[in-house]
Amino acid sequence: EIVLTQSPGTLSLSPGERATLSCRASQSVSSSYLAWYQQKPGQAPRLLIYGASTRATGIPDRFSGSGSGTDFTLTISRLEPEDFGVYYCQQYGTSPRTFGQGTKLEIK
């Protein structure tokens, strides 16, 4: 199975700053079938990005995704207070679908 490794484990930033989250795959993710989810405490995950770079419905344009092959990045251009939480990447090109272990984005 494809193992996804996210870094950093925790990212401490202030509102207004730029956040860069990384997701590295153990083998190439076919057709850039890479998604990003946001999860807040006590809530279900929410789909943010799919196809490595396409924003899901209703997702603000401060969220952007990039990358291909084995290296992917989620960027939040200017952090808003509601952006803090845990972010997961997921590959859906190869069975079984797998998730990264998550990056916690916390308020500094």
Added chain:
Amino acid sequence: EVQLVESGGGLVQPGGSLRLSCAASGFSFSRYWMSWVRQAPGKGLEWVANIKQDGSEKYYVDSVKGRFTISRDSAKNSLYLQMNSLRAEDTAVYYCARDNNYGLFDYWGQGTLVTVSS
């Protein structure tokens, strides 16, 4: 509005069984693959099982094969997960998720907690 509402979680002893349900509304249930995804306390996400629109194909993560069974009832717009021979490591919040037919999860329920403990 798409809604997924899970039920059926609770406390069960090791070796016991539990059946989870997920009631779907706000979309054409019979047109989508559906999945169960779980999250152990304080841990990350793990896909558990999925089922094709007509129920003819089902897939499972290796750790639950032979113990869990996914099913669906399109007449009731419902998804199920029958869990047998439960182990402590099955303790998790179980989410019902709509699979957008490409393998990603575009809508999630709020989850139901399953605790396996004596």
